[in-house]
Amino acid sequence: MIKKISMIVLALFLLLPSWSQAGSWKEDPSGVPGQWYVGTTPSYVAPSKQPILFVHGLNSSSNTWWDDNNMYDTAYQNGYETAFIDLYPTKNMWDNGALLAQKIRDIYNYYGEKVVIVAHSKGGIDTQSALVHYGAFPYVSRVITLSTPHHGSQLADLAYSSWAGWLAGILGNKNDATYSLQTGYMSYFRDVTDQHANVSKIPIYTFGGTKWGSFGGSLYWGGLYLSGYGSNDGAVTVKSSRLPYATELKVGDWNHYSIKEGSSTFNLFKDYLNETAIQSSGTLNQTTERNSASYHDASSLIRGGEYQGKTQEKIQVEEGATSITFDWMSSSPSSRVILKDPAQKVYSSFTVKKDESDYFKGAYHHTLTLQTPIAGEWTLESTSSNQEEYLLNVSFESSLNDAVMVDVNQDEISLKKKDSKVSLQQDMTIEFYKNGKLKEGKLKPKQNGTFKLPKLGEGVYNVTIDLNGSKGKNKFNRTLIKSVYVDANGKVYGE
Structure with missing residues (x-):
């Protein structure tokens, strides 16, 4: 049974066997931000x-811990008292941190002792905000984060990029939470948090995942895009799940959803739920490699737009590419998508699945993977009788993926060639958001390939770099996406 605080408990429930839920309630909690609930006492x-x-x-509620999840039941069966809270599902870490700090005090008073916080995904950021910036640390003994994007998510960068931002907006997935999870803004949050006097008051233990789920699953496409940034769970990279001063308990073969299941991780952190925790068997991340959260190999080509009738995109595939995946994401499942190789051979066996992830929920993916594709110009065509919005992500497995990298130096963004035999032509589009308003413009690089950020004031600058490159006679196309945050004093954040 779960009891809403300040509400009358209507009935007690006879406990079911250990494999079933620890308690029962006639209907789920309301999901109203600020409401918190107490689980059945063992x-x-x-x-x-x-x-x-x-x-x-993100985009969740307290019932994530018991709906299709045995975390609540596992904690109960192990003899732990539990509490659950509803935060704002789409607000940033400041709004949720302030709200959570107030409720942590109430929960502390209810139990008469400190609590251990177990937080999933963005909940870990909201928790750290509450403890560090809103003073809730005296009421908490330690924090365990399950795939928290401590350094932000490159999927948030993609959602606000010039190619994809409008699609995310149409689907209703652009909000204060996703905005704050851009890696540039999270670089700012890390700076003001990691240097705060309160940051060392509470020990933090982290978990990270490396599985995306099966092909066509809700995390598959996020994992495919994030693979250019390293191992990930379909939503968060392993590197982003880490903090330099936190203890990493385990990185395992979980996806972003399975990592919060009781049968997956509870036994791995239960020894840290007691008043005197065991000595850590994890790894303290005392140093963090530069660009740990923002490193990106050039493995994707991104395009997007809207059309009615027919549209097409040209893709240059280089010689030596071992595989290529075409993911045509549209606002409708009715698109007819075909692919033509340089020899005019037609491919039409695209798999169509609906996206259920946080950033492009409601979109439809038309996906096709080909091994050892022939080099040259490929054409992807889509036909629809209705007004259609789309985003194309082409993912390459190729030795050219690590040919270039992006570097941020104060107010300049530059491309660095890691292969001297590569020549590049690049276009940069910048989208700047402040108070929900967008400014967009094309930038021209200096002769050394450096782009200077325009002085638009405080806010997130989301930069899309489209590359046309060559190595000898071998041509290739790629897209790099980068976000940086500029504070009120003009300081730039973003590795």
């Missing part, structure tokens, strides 16, 4: 066991 709670407060992530 028949015996050892004095050493501290209550657990579970904090949900």
Whole structure:
């Protein structure tokens, strides 16, 4: 049974066997931000066991811990008292941090002792905001984060890029939360948080995942795009799940959803739920490699737009590419998508699946993977009788993926060639957001390939760089996306 605080408990529930949920309620909690709930109290709670407060992530609610999830039941069966809270599902870490800090105090007073917080995804950022910036640290003994994007998510950068931003907006997936998860803004959050006097008051333990789920699953396409940034769970890279001063308990073969299941991770962190935790068996990340969260190999070509009738995109595939995946993401499932190789051979066996992830939920993916594609210009055509919005992500497996990298130096963004035999032509589009308003413009690079940020004031600058490159006679196309944050004093954040 879950009881809403300040509400009358209507009935007690006879506990079911250990494989079933620990308690029952006639309907799910309301999901109203700020409401918190208490789980059924086990028949015996050892004095050493501290209550657990579970904090949900982006576009979620408290029921994520028991709907199709045995985390609540697992905690109950292990003799722990539990509490759950609903935060704003689409607001940033400042709004949620302030709200959570107030409720942590209330939960502390209810139990009369400190709690351990277990947070999934963005819930870990909201939790750290509450403890560090809103003073809730005296009421918490430690924090365990499950695939929290401590350094932001490159999927948020993609959602606000010039090619994809409008599609995310049409689908209704651009909000304060996704805006704040851009890696540039999170670089700012890390700076003001990691140097704060309160940051060392509470120990943090982290988990990261490396699985995307099966082909066509809700995390597959995010994992495909993020693969250019390293190992990931379909939503968050392993590198982003880490903090330099936190203890990493485990990186395992979980996806972004399975990592929060009780049967997956509870036994791995349960020894850290007691008043006196065991000595850590994890790894303290004392140093963080530069560009740990923002490193990106040039593995993707991104295009997007809107059309009615027919449209096409040209893709240059280089010699030596071992595989290529075409992912045509549209606002409708009715698009007819075909692909033609340089020899005019036609491919039409695209798999169509609906996206259920946080950033492009509601879009439809038309996906096709080819091994050892022939070099030359490929053409992807789409036909629709209706007004259609689309985003194309072409992912390459190729030795040219690491030919270039992006570097940020104060107010300049530059491309650095890692292969001296590569020549580049590039166009840069910048989208600047402040108070929800967008300014967009094309930038021209200096002779050394450096772009200077325009002085538009405080806000997030989301930069899209389209590359036309060659190595000898071998031509290739790629897209690099980068976000940086400029504060009120003109300081630039973004590695």
